[in-house]
Amino acid sequence: MYELKNVTKRYARGKDAVQALDEVDLAIPDGDRLVIQGPTGGGKSTLLQMLGCLDRPTSGEVFLDGTDVTRLSEARLTRVRSENIGFVFQSFNLIPTLTAQENVETALVPLGIKVKERRELAADALRSVGLGERLGHLPGEMSGGQQQRVAIARAVVKKPKVLLADEPTGNLDEGMRDEIMDVLERLWMEHGLTFIMVTHDSALAKKAPRLATLRKGRITVKENAGA
Numbered sequence: 020m021y022e023l024k025n026v027t028k029r030y031a032r033g034k035d036a037v038q039a040l041d042e043v044d045l046a047i048p049d050g051d052r053l054v055i056q057g058p059t060g061g062g063k064s065t066l067l068q069m070l071g072c073l074d075r076p077t078s079g080e081v082f083l084d085g086t087d088v089t090r091l092s093e094a095r096l097t098r099v100r101s102e103n104i105g106f107v108f109q110s111f112n113l114i115p116t117l118t119a120q121e122n123v124e125t126a127l128v129p130l131g132i133k134v135k136e137r138r139e140l141a142a143d144a145l146r147s148v149g150l151g152e153r154l155g156h157l158p159g160e161m162s163g164g165q166q167q168r169v170a171i172a173r174a175v176v177k178k179p180k181v182l183l184a185d186e187p188t189g190n191l192d193e194g195m196r197d198e199i200m201d202v203l204e205r206l207w208m209e210h211g212l213t214f215i216m217v218t219h220d221s222a223l224a225k226k227a228p229r230l231a232t233l234r235k236g237r238i239t240v241k242e243n244a245g246a
C-alpha cells in the first residue's frame with residue numbers, strides 16, 4: 020500500500036527550478052493496477068522514481084506499507100527497493116555480456132541468495148515468461164520482445180510486492196506490445212502484484228481499471244468503469 024502525501028519534486032535547472040511534481044496526493048492499494056499517462060514532461064517518470072524509492076521528494080511523504088521511505092537511510096532504502104520493488108523500463112537495460120539467466124540472477128544477488136538457488140529461481144522466472152529455451156542466450160541474440168521478457172523475469176524473480184513499468188512497450192512493435200502486455204497482466208493476476216505502469220499508449224490506458232493523469236506535476240485519478 021502506497022500513500023503519497025503532498026509530494027513535491029523540484030529539480031534545479033541552471034538558475035531556475037522545474038516543478039516536476041506539485042503537491043501530489045495518491046493512495047495505491049495492494050494489488051492495484053494503475054496506469055499513469057499525460058503529456059511529455061508532465062512528471063510521470065518522476066512519480067515512478069518516487070514510488071520506486073529511486074529518488075526522494077523535495078517535500079512531502081511517501082509511505083510504503085506504513086513506513087515513510089523519504090526518511091530512510093540510503094542503505095535501508097536500497098534494501099526496501101531490492102526486496103519489494105521490480106522495475107521494467109522502455110530500454111530493457113540488460114547487461115549485454117550476461118546470458119538471460121545471469122541477467123535475471125543479478126536481481127537476487129543483493130538479497131544474499133546462494134548461487135545454486137539463484138540459478139534455479141532465474142530459470143523458473145524465465146520459464147514463466149516463456150523463455151525456458153533461451154536461458155543461455157545473450158541479449159544481442161534475442162528479439163526486442165524476448166529481451167523485454169528477460170527484463171520482466173528479472174523484475175519479478177524476487178517476488179516483489181510492486182512492479183513499476185516505464186513505457187514497457189515503447190520500443191516494441193504492435194504484435195510484441197500485445198505479447199508483453201499479456202505477460203504483465205498474467206503476472207499481475209498470478210502474483211497479486213501492485214502494478215503501476217506509465218504509458219503513452221491510449222489503447223493500453225483504456226484497459227486500465229484506474230487511470231492517473233499527470234499534467235505539469237499535478238495529478239488526477241479516475242476509476243475506469245469500462246475496463
Ligand SMILES: Nc1ncnc2c1ncn2[C@@H]1O[C@H](COP(=O)(O)OP(=O)(O)OP(=O)(O)O)[C@@H](O)[C@H]1O
Nearest residue numbers: 030031032037039058059060061062063064065066
Ligand atoms: N534530473 C532532472 N533534472 C532536471 N530536470 C528534470 C530531471 N528529471 C526530470 N526533469 C524535468 O521535470 C519535468 C518532468 O519530467 P518527467 O521525466 O517526470 O516527465 P514525463 O511525464 O515522464 O515525460 P516524458 O513523457 O517525456 O517521459 C520535465 O520538465 C523534465 O524536464
